[in-house]
Amino acid sequence: MSALIEIRDLVREYVIGDQTIRALDGVNLTVERGEFVAIMGPSGSGKSTAMNMIGCLDLPTSGQYVIDGFHVASLSEDQLADVRNRKIGFVFQNFNLLPKTTALENVELPMMYAGVPARERRQRAMEALERVGLANRMHNRPNELSGGQQQRVSIARALVNNPVLILADEPTGALDSHTTEEILTLFEELHAQGNTIVLVTHEDEVGERAKRIIRFRDGKVESDTKYPQLEGVPPHVD
Amino acid sequence: MWIEILRVSWRSIRANKMRSFLTMLGIIIGVMAVVLSSAIGMGAKDNITSQVEGLGSNVLTVMPGATSSGGISQGFGSASTLTTADVTAIQQQDPDVKYVSPVVSHTAQVVYGANNTNTAIEGTNEQYPEIKNVTMAQGRYFLQEEVNSAANVAVLGSQVEQTLFAGERVNPVGQTIEIQGIPFTVIGVAASQGTSGFTNQDDAIAIPITTEVNLMTGSDTVSQILASATSSQVMNQAQLEIESTLRVAHQLTPGTADDFTIQNQATLLSTLSGVTRVLTLLLDGISAISLLVGGIGIMNIMLVSVTERTREIGIRKAIGARKSSISTQFLLESLTLSLAGALIGLIFSGAGAMVAARVMKTGSLLSVSAIVLSVVFSIAIGIVFGVYPARKAANLKPIDALRFE
Numbered sequence: 001m002s003a004l005i006e007i008r009d010l011v012r013e014y015v016i017g018d019q020t021i022r023a024l025d026g027v028n029l030t031v032e033r034g035e036f037v038a039i040m041g042p043s044g045s046g047k048s049t050a051m052n053m054i055g056c057l058d059l060p061t062s063g064q065y066v067i068d069g070f071h072v073a074s075l076s077e078d079q080l081a082d083v084r085n086r087k088i089g090f091v092f093q094n095f096n097l098l099p100k101t102t103a104l105e106n107v108e109l110p111m112m113y114a115g116v117p118a119r120e121r122r123q124r125a126m127e128a129l130e131r132v133g134l135a136n137r138m139h140n141r142p143n144e145l146s147g148g149q150q151q152r153v154s155i156a157r158a159l160v161n162n163p164v165l166i167l168a169d170e171p172t173g174a175l176d177s178h179t180t181e182e183i184l185t186l187f188e189e190l191h192a193q194g195n196t197i198v199l200v201t202h203e204d205e206v207g208e209r210a211k212r213i214i215r216f217r218d219g220k221v222e223s224d225t226k227y228p229q230l231e232g233v234p235p236h237v238d
Numbered sequence: 239m240w241i242e243i244l245r246v247s248w249r250s251i252r253a254n255k256m257r258s259f260l261t262m263l264g265i266i267i268g269v270m271a272v273v274l275s276s277a278i279g280m281g282a283k284d285n286i287t288s289q290v291e292g293l294g295s296n297v298l299t300v301m302p303g304a305t306s307s308g309g310i311s312q313g314f315g316s317a318s319t320l321t322t323a324d325v326t327a328i329q330q331q332d333p334d335v336k337y338v339s340p341v342v343s344h345t346a347q348v349v350y351g352a353n354n355t356n357t358a359i360e361g362t363n364e365q366y367p368e369i370k371n372v373t374m375a376q377g378r379y380f381l382q383e384e385v386n387s388a389a390n391v392a393v394l395g396s397q398v399e400q401t402l403f404a405g406e407r408v409n410p411v412g413q414t415i416e417i418q419g420i421p422f423t424v425i426g427v428a429a430s431q432g433t434s435g436f437t438n439q440d441d442a443i444a445i446p447i448t449t450e451v452n453l454m455t456g457s458d459t460v461s462q463i464l465a466s467a468t469s470s471q472v473m474n475q476a477q478l479e480i481e482s483t484l485r486v487a488h489q490l491t492p493g494t495a496d497d498f499t500i501q502n503q504a505t506l507l508s509t510l511s512g513v514t515r516v517l518t519l520l521l522d523g524i525s526a527i528s529l530l531v532g533g534i535g536i537m538n539i540m541l542v543s544v545t546e547r548t549r550e551i552g553i554r555k556a557i558g559a560r561k562s563s564i565s566t567q568f569l570l571e572s573l574t575l576s577l578a579g580a581l582i583g584l585i586f587s588g589a590g591a592m593v594a595a596r597v598m599k600t601g602s603l604l605s606v607s608a609i610v611l612s613v614v615f616s617i618a619i620g621i622v623f624g625v626y627p628a629r630k631a632a633n634l635k636p637i638d639a640l641r642f643e
């Protein structure tokens with residue numbers, strides 16, 4: 001089976017006025033199924049830009065990106081929406097939950113766009129919330145939940161459609177150290193259950209929890225280190 | 239999924255109740271304008287038709303004075319060129335004229351016992367009720383002999399009868415009233431005719447033309463000649479006959495203009511209904527514009543809503559909403575706004591049309607076509623003015639929408 005993510009010579013340029021910023025400058029990167037990867041690097045090094053490419057939220061200026069066998073460049077807008085819906089679960093730094101909408105309904109949303117029948121949707125959303133330890137907060141709205149709880153809701157939302165990949169851009173950036181610890185434990189559990197996770201962080205203690213650390217600098221991959229000594233990840237060389 | 243999207247749209251409308259209501263107000267007012275203007279137009283048309291028909295069937299009215307360009311007599315009663323001799327001439331010479339009657343009227347004091355009133359005295363002949371469709375509530379109209387003998391007999395309008403005989407428990411027929419101090423025998427009371435030709439026919443007393451001439455100065459000029467054609471097909475024929483008869487009687491040389499004006503009920507009706515048609519068209523135009531303005535209001539609010547909810551759109555797209563889901567959501571929202579506005583507008587205008595029907599004394603003025611038209615138009619507006627904001631929302635790039643502050 002081919003790799004889950006294959007990225008070749010990926011370039012993303014932003015044009016602002018007459019200035020061109022190369023946020024990604026020829027990135028090569030492969031992620032296998034079941035990996036827990038942390039992307040690290042200084043601010044402005046292109047981590048978020050890379051995550052947006054991987055998550056099909058944005059398209060590269062040039063280069064190749066294949067996810068789960070799909071060549072992203074050849075997909076239409078609606079096909080990209082379907083890839084985001086079925087294959088990817090997002091966790092954002094600022095949670096990005098719909099306000100005025102309960103935790104349960106927020107978690108149901110990806111299934112609504114996947115066309116899951118209402119009854120099954122409710123059932124699966126409740127299970128997902130139980131999995132992240134929020135069984136007793138299902139009918140609360142985001143503004144009635146703490147940051148950590150909101151992030152759990154968004155993790156539940158990310159995994160409810162059984163995606164092949166969970167993407168998290170600084171998921172603990174807005175949380176205190178205690179809550180950070182809880183969320184990281186949750187990610188480790190998800191990884192242990194077989195989920196592929198790619199996580200962006202600039203905090204070393206967060207990166208340490210991953211089995212592989214990719215360091216970015218100036219839009220390029222600076223280093224790519226695996227920790228085969230830790231359990232769970234099969235030794236793999238590209 | 240549709241039901242879910244509908245629910246999302248509904249929720250966002252409810253979340254901004256005041257704004258949604260103000261947005262709908264444009265449509266509410268627009269729909270009311272359409273329905274009510276059509277109601278008023280219909281009422282006006284009904285009124286004019288029934289008033290003109292109240293003038294009598296196949297009626298030609300001859301008035302003294304030349305015709306102005308508008309088709310209406312200029313010097314209304316100024317130069318009294320018509321005489322009772324003209325009436326006789328028309329009666330004898332014009333085959334397509336069935337009935338003809340002079341009309342001379344003036345206002346006088348009328349007394350019965352302790353009651354008195356100031357009312358119109360109309361001198362006519364025995365053919366007048368045939369022309370004007372006068373029916374009798376009690377008694378009879380005067381006969382040809384009574385006209386010939388200038389008898390002092392009177393036929394009361396229903397309103398005059400009520401005024402003069404208020405509180406009197408007597409049959410008015412056979413009673414004696416005084417007109418300008420001269421005793422008249424009441425021989426009949428006309429049934430109520432309502433207003434017709436813009437005068438109140440119930441507030442008048444009819445007496446023989448000869449008696450009226452005596453009451454006045456004794457001159458035989460008349461203020462009007464009423465004639466009815468033998469059928470509605472020969473109206474124009476009859477009009478031409480009367481014209482030539484009068485030209486001969488008035489000794490007008492060829493080339494000189496008529497010194498009288500003949501008004502044809504059919505032309506009057508078509509002129510008036512032409513006027514109402516133009517007015518209705520004007521009202522319809524104005525109300526269509528107000529609906530359009532309502533639609534622009536919806537578009538404005540939808541654009542604001544798209545901007546306000548850019549982040550929400552970004553989130554929905556990030557978790558897999560297709561373009562069509564997003565555009566459907568916003569389209570349904572504008573459609574719901576316009577439809578709800580239309581329904582509220584219909585409820586209000588239904589009440590308004592009932593009031594208008596009461597005021598204008600006509601039957602129901604709610605036209606199905608106006609209702610259907612305004613609802614269809616509102617739906618169209620909801621779609622047309624919703625499409626652009628909906629497309630704008632659907633076309634947002636997911637990452638741009640997510641980043642939007």
Ligand SMILES: Nc1ncnc2c1ncn2[C@@H]1O[C@H](COP(=O)(O)OP(=O)(O)O)[C@@H](O)[C@H]1O
Pocket residue numbers: 014015016021022023041042043044045046047048049050
């Ligand atoms: N939408 C954008 N428009 C213009 N420049 C951008 C945009 N997003 C990112 N950049 C630029 O691209 C570079 C990489 O940004 P980013 O990927 O957000 O870095 P990181 O997440 O590693 O801090 C930065 O120089 C940033 O200013």
Ligand SMILES: [Mg+2]
Pocket residue numbers: 047048049
């Ligand atoms: Mg970043």
